[in-house]
Amino acid sequence: MASNRVAASLPRIGVTIGHVPQKLKTGGIEPSRRARLEVLRRIVTRTVREERVELKWNRAVEARPYLERLIQLGVERGPLDEYTSEMMDWWLPEKDLITKMHEVIVPRFQNRESPFTSLFRLPPQRLQQYIQNKREVWKRYDIGVLEIDGNPFPPVQAENQEQSNSILDALLSDALRNHHITLQEKLETSAK
């Protein structure tokens, strides 16, 4: 009931939703549908607390829409809404994080379009697990970096710099820069 009401009134979230529900298994939780949500909740809570986390790729993809929707609820409805507070209470069991959500994260996105999160993929990494009878056991990991935008950390992807190797591009950009400098000087002299 409640979910229908929300889906009708909230705009679409600007992230892709994985087409296959991932089996999210974690030690200590018996695998079930409920356990899936518990794992997702852990991830969402941790992301709100730390703002940038490294996860297995499929988990990051799976958790991102939930996080996105939670932030969107805060942005669209505000902290006083009944459904929003219910969702915040469930998804963020640590109460200081609800404060953080409403006072820090949601104000960042007041006049912004979704997506509010970014997801980057790292190259597959082979990490050594253990050595068994001189046999090295390696495991392959697909790792994703999930983050809430506007965080204080250095940007994961540097802005596009002037990195062209072409001599023509380099000369043109230098000429433009010189032209701007001479223009500035002319303006200053005319002002004097």
Next chain:
Amino acid sequence: MNEARARILINLRQSIDPLLRIFGGSSQHPPSMGFAFDVAGHQIPIQKTSLTYGSVGEMIEDFSIVFGVPKYRTSKPKKVTRKFSFTRLLQPIDNLVTCPACSNIHPSDTICNACYAKIHALTSEIKKKMMNYNPYVGEKQDKEVFVKFKGEPEAPAAVVKGKRVLEIDSERPTWFKKLTLKE
């Protein structure tokens, strides 16, 4: 009558003695169930059966007939599939690109690993400072964070805007740009 009894005894002795020889070691026992005087009048030479072994290796060699062995020949297609099926073939990676910043090679759908390593290190350092609060005594992350590196002058209030200032012990890396008034 006497002859039949003698044959039964000989049969018994023949079946028990090799077992004793296997389990009892190489020392020569007197024949079991023997009379003080020999029935047959002379020592019957025990037939060299498969149960008498000189060494353990010999025994294992002989026992190999009772181990599991393939009953049928594995067909050629099965062997070839096992060796060279699609899971065993090496696939070429054809989406490699060069990072414009550090010229490290990585797949095109991922970010550069080498560049991310230093971002990761700095992120953890800032995160450690950011997480340094105690929620159990009512402390909260209720302010935005402003990162101030070592050796930087105090930022003006218009830039800080009432944010929580984290002081990092190292100097600002050249690739991490400063926050400006423009944003």
